Amino acid sequence: MQTDSGNRYAVKALKDKRAALAGEIIQLKKKLDWAESQLRHVDATLSLFDPKIDPGAIPAARPQKHVKLFKQGELNRLIFDALRVSGEPTRTFDVITSVILALGHEESARPALGPRVRSNLQYLMRRGEVAKIGGGRDARWTLL
Template identity: 30%
Template sequence: MNPELSPYSFPMTWRTPSALKWLIVKHSRLQGTLITLEREAQALQEKIDAQRTRIADVKGKLTAIEQTLELHEIKIDVSDIAPVIPQTNPSTYRHGEMTRRIYEALKISDDWTRTACIVELASGITRESTEAAAYDEVRRMFRRRLRALFASGKVERQLKSGSKDGSQNQSLWRLPRT
């Protein structure tokens, strides 16, 4: 009987050295990263191709309009026409949503309320929970809307002057009393 095939002996196993295991794992992860990057590159290439198609379409339409302008009896130099760049920043709130949230916040508070409190009640954003720049932008949006509502008589405004510690003036807001 062959001693290597004896049922009483254990098969010999090789222990993988740690450096080799590290290389194998590193290779495996890099292969996965490569596959992910190739998928992303393919998706980006498709977007680039779609964008190039849109560019060609717009250029074709622009050329057609320029040719039509040349046919008009009043001559216009197309190089004098300034381009209007469309707005690319998406709205934070849908149309009318900010106003509805402001009204709800003012109904909840039911008295003179600071702008910061309205921002917190309407959006859930506080200076402590958000980056300073993002909070300032949201607060500025709410202040602009509150001022427009004040100008149209939809809300009342009370200017609270700064205290002795040098703080700035604050606007207090509420719904008109009927």
């Protein structure tokens, strides 16, 4: 068993961790109190519009979790860079590969980034900034 002086770093780290968790709990309780207050206001407003409604019978919706992977316009820029560098119509697979490399990710990031790149290419096509040549796995993209 270590002496008390040997444990002082562990005790300090545990105290710091406890303080951080306690602070987070206080913050979450305040946020919960605020959300419950807002819910009461919404319920009261609902009852003004429909006195027969039972707000408790309305099922809770699962909150949407948004993951912000890119800064504003960053994915567009990476896609444009990939198409510009290739200089010719480029497969979706190759655009995704270029984005993965530009971000410094491993190949394991493809399942997460692929759908975002594909949907962004569609968005850019609707805006008239890129063109799609062909379809399916043979589809290629080019700048307009």
